[in-house]
Amino acid sequence: MNALLTCCAFRVAVPFFFMATGFFVFGPVLAGEEKGRERVKRFEWKHLRLYLSAILLYLPVNVYAGSLPANPGEAVKMLLFDGTFYHLWYFPAVMLGGLILMALLRVSIRCAAVCSGAAYLLGVLGDSWYGIAGEIPVLKPFYDLVFSVSSYTRNGFFFAPLFLFLGALAFRRRLSNKACLAGLAVSFPLMLLEGWLTYSWKLQRHNSMYGMLPVVMVFLFQLLCGGGLGKRKPSTEWMRSCSACVYLIHPAVIILLRGTAKWMGKTQQLIENSLAEFVLVCLISFGLSVVLTAVLPRILRKADQSLPPAKRGKGCKETGRPGETGGNIKTDPKNRAWVELDLKHLEQNVRQLEALLPKDCRLMPVVKADAYGHGAVLVSRVLWKLGIRQFCVASAEEGAELRRAGIGGEILILGYTSPSCFSMLSDFDLTQTVIDYEYGRILQTFGKKLKVQIAVDTGMHRLGERSTDFPKILELWKFQNLEITGVFSHLCVSEGASEEERRFTEQQAADYDHLLQSLERAGITGFRTHLQASYGILNYPEFTYDLARAGIALYGCLSSPGDRIRCPVTLTPVLSLKARIACVRWLHPEEGLGYGLRYRAVGERKIAVVSIGYADGIPRELSGKGCALVRGRKAPVVGTICMDQLFLDVTDIREAAQGDEAVFIGRSGDVCILAEEMAWQAGTISNELLCRLGKRLGRMSVRGS
Numbered sequence: 111m112n113a114l115l116t117c118c119a120f121r122v123a124v125p126f127f128f129m130a131t132g133f134f135v136f137g138p139v140l141a142g143e144e145k146g147r148e149r150v151k152r153f154e155w156k157h158l159r160l161y162l163s164a165i166l167l168y169l170p171v172n173v174y175a176g177s178l179p180a181n182p183g184e185a186v187k188m189l190l191f192d193g194t195f196y197h198l199w200y201f202p203a204v205m206l207g208g209l210i211l212m213a214l215l216r217v218s219i220r221c222a223a224v225c226s227g228a229a230y231l232l233g234v235l236g237d238s239w240y241g242i243a244g245e246i247p248v249l250k251p252f253y254d255l256v257f258s259v260s261s262y263t264r265n266g267f268f269f270a271p272l273f274l275f276l277g278a279l280a281f282r283r284r285l286s287n288k289a290c291l292a293g294l295a296v297s298f299p300l301m302l303l304e305g306w307l308t309y310s311w312k313l314q315r316h317n318s319m320y321g322m323l324p325v326v327m328v329f330l331f332q333l334l335c336g337g338g339l340g341k342r343k344p345s346t347e348w349m350r351s352c353s354a355c356v357y358l359i360h361p362a363v364i365i366l367l368r369g370t371a372k373w374m375g376k377t378q379q380l381i382e383n384s385l386a387e388f389v390l391v392c393l394i395s396f397g398l399s400v401v402l403t404a405v406l407p408r409i410l411r412k413a414d415q416s417l418p419p420a421k422r423g424k425g426c427k428e429t430g431r432p433g434e435t436g437g438n439i440k441t442d443p444k445n446r447a448w449v450e451l452d453l454k455h456l457e458q459n460v461r462q463l464e465a466l467l468p469k470d471c472r473l474m475p476v477v478k479a480d481a482y483g484h485g486a487v488l489v490s491r492v493l494w495k496l497g498i499r500q501f502c503v504a505s506a507e508e509g510a511e512l513r514r515a516g517i518g519g520e521i522l523i524l525g526y527t528s529p530s531c532f533s534m535l536s537d538f539d540l541t542q543t544v545i546d547y548e549y550g551r552i553l554q555t556f557g558k559k560l561k562v563q564i565a566v567d568t569g570m571h572r573l574g575e576r577s578t579d580f581p582k583i584l585e586l587w588k589f590q591n592l593e594i595t596g597v598f599s600h601l602c603v604s605e606g607a608s609e610e611e612r613r614f615t616e617q618q619a620a621d622y623d624h625l626l627q628s629l630e631r632a633g634i635t636g637f638r639t640h641l642q643a644s645y646g647i648l649n650y651p652e653f654t655y656d657l658a659r660a661g662i663a664l665y666g667c668l669s670s671p672g673d674r675i676r677c678p679v680t681l682t683p684v685l686s687l688k689a690r691i692a693c694v695r696w697l698h699p700e701e702g703l704g705y706g707l708r709y710r711a712v713g714e715r716k717i718a719v720v721s722i723g724y725a726d727g728i729p730r731e732l733s734g735k736g737c738a739l740v741r742g743r744k745a746p747v748v749g750t751i752c753m754d755q756l757f758l759d760v761t762d763i764r765e766a767a768q769g770d771e772a773v774f775i776g777r778s779g780d781v782c783i784l785a786e787e788m789a790w791q792a793g794t795i796s797n798e799l800l801c802r803l804g805k806r807l808g809r810m811s812v813r814g815s
């Protein structure tokens with residue numbers, strides 16, 4: 111009975127872990143999500159790191175127990191299949207299984223199903239049915255070989271791929287609870303029967319794989335998902351780390367507990383009573399894990415900052431946009447209206463701007479307002495890969511979003527943070543702008559050391575003490591809690607080409623320089639300087655400061671199409687905005703169109719209704735003014751723009767049809783619409799247009815990263 115429970119019924123536990131991993135990590139790949147492969151890569155690296163740490167953690171036990179590998183062959187066997195300590199086989203199994211599954215999925219889903227199923231079958235024959243399989247002459251040498259490299263078939267080759275695959279399938283397909291219960295009612299007794307038979311016939315070489323186990327697991331997993339798992343967000347970061355911690359340390363707790371009990375002479379009460387031991391191990395493991403995962407991250411975050419995001423301890427979160435669902439709904443970012451990002455162009459723009467600046471000046475990209483509508487996390491990850499280590503945002507929330515996504519380096523909040531949110535500054539290691547002297551005093555009273563940069567006003571009169579008020583600025587260095595990492599100012603007419611505007615900008619720079627010299631004379635050093643935003647870089651590249659805050663230029667746009675730039679530079683737009691034609695219809699002469707019937711057909715007109723509107727960020731101002739590209743030709747916007755739809759006159763584009771793409775920003779054939787042109791028509795600048803692009807737009811990268 112006991113054997114049937116522990117060696118058969120309870121064998122559902124480990125496959126469950128594999129299936130959960132399959133569900134969250136490989137499910138998106140199966141569903142064709144574009145971020146899927148990237149997530150798998152992160153998953154593999156993360157587990158490699160965990161595995162290596164766990165090996166080190168248990169190394170003393172290996173040494174104590176004398177269970178170190180005797181030769182290189184055995185070391186490989188331990189590392190690749192068996193794990194160096196009793197529960198650690200899971201790590202190599204999940205990593206190897208994942209790699210195999212990805213390779214199979216590259217061929218086809220059917221191939222993955224057939225191969226992982228066949229491997230599992232071979233595994234079962236080498237596990238609980240080995241008594242029979244080992245007698246078959248053709249199979250014997252095969253298993254001899256297998257068992258010379260792995261102690262069991264329960265490993266990354268025979269065991270893991272199938273359960274990972276089944277978990278991934280559950281991401282796509284849902285069974286009803288009724289079907290699951292019925293399936294379990296049949297399959298579970300069959301598995302117990304299989305367990306009992308193989309056990310009593312002494313066929314088992316080991317007892318973790320049964321032919322019926324995958325069948326049971328499919329129903330059990332789906333039942334436990336309850337149809338809700340896909341909709342709910344994956345558990346919080348903390349719960350994830352805590353459960354991983356429990357898994358890692360529980361054998362150590364067992365060892366410690368046994369040692370302590372022996373030392374106290376309480377072995378009989380604590381250990382021989384297996385229920386007491388079980389409860390104690392659970393309590394201590396959980397307690398310790400809570401402490402470790404709540405306290406350690408604060409310490410680790412500091413050390414983690416120096417690593418690139420891909421190499422960081424914390425998993426990167428998706429930004430949760432449509433088209434990147436965490437659930438089982440398959441979505442296509444190109445469903446109705448979407449943004450395409452060419453990240454290669456982002457890289458080119460970075461290189462172009464860097465080339466303009468003096469050698470020692472580094473870019474400090476501005477990724478506020480969701481990176482001007484491009485997606486702050488996505489953009490920052492690319493920038494990080496390019497070696498950027500300084501970022502600007504507008505709010506503490508924006509900074510926290512980047513940190514949660516694993517972005518390190520310095521993140522400067524360019525604007526105001528309410529004292530009620532100062533804890534975010536320290537929690538997420540954000541650098542706050544000192545708005546003025548009084549604000550600096552309030553930051554000081556928060557009581558914790560905070561990183562800050564001091565804004566100085568050189569003529570815009572927005573944030574910062576006046577640069578001429580040197581004593582007041584100097585006073586800020588007396589605040590012990592402020593770690594001042596920078597002093598910066600902002601230009602306000604750097605886009606202007608007139609004599610007067612140039613003189614004003616040069617005066618701003620002179621005032622800023624003067625302040626910096628005064629600080630230096632007062633013996634204050636060790637902070638960074640920056641003055642230019644995009645137009646400052648493009649029109650005054652000769653300014654020599656430590657950093658330059660590039661915003662709009664980085665995204666390959668100017669603010670307005672007429673702006674003249676002093677530097678020869680080729681910036682390429684990163685973003686395209688597209689939508690689908692919902693339907694095409696004909697208007698008879700004189701018929702009206704849309705709300706208020708503002709448009710009247712002159713002659714027979716062919717109209718395309720496009721599924722994008724002002725809720726997606728198309729300015730309503732463009733009603734009757736704007737245009738889009740359909741099949742490489744310009745089509746004017748007619749009628750009033752609605753919240754979710756608008757009309758194009760496609761009379762001259764004979765082939766225009768339902769489902770076609772309409773391009774609002776970007777290229778179609780040989781024609782191109784720039785963001786600044788569209789913004790200009792709407793009476794605004796590209797900066798505003800881009801950062802108002804709606805949250806419900808699909809988002810996809812078409813090149814790079």
Ligand SMILES: *Cc1c(COP(=O)(O)O)cnc(C)c1O
Nearest residue numbers: 476524600643644659660661662
């Ligand atoms: C928004 C902002 C920038 C970036 O401006 P761009 O013109 O887009 O380059 C730079 N500095 C400050 C202080 C800002 O607020």
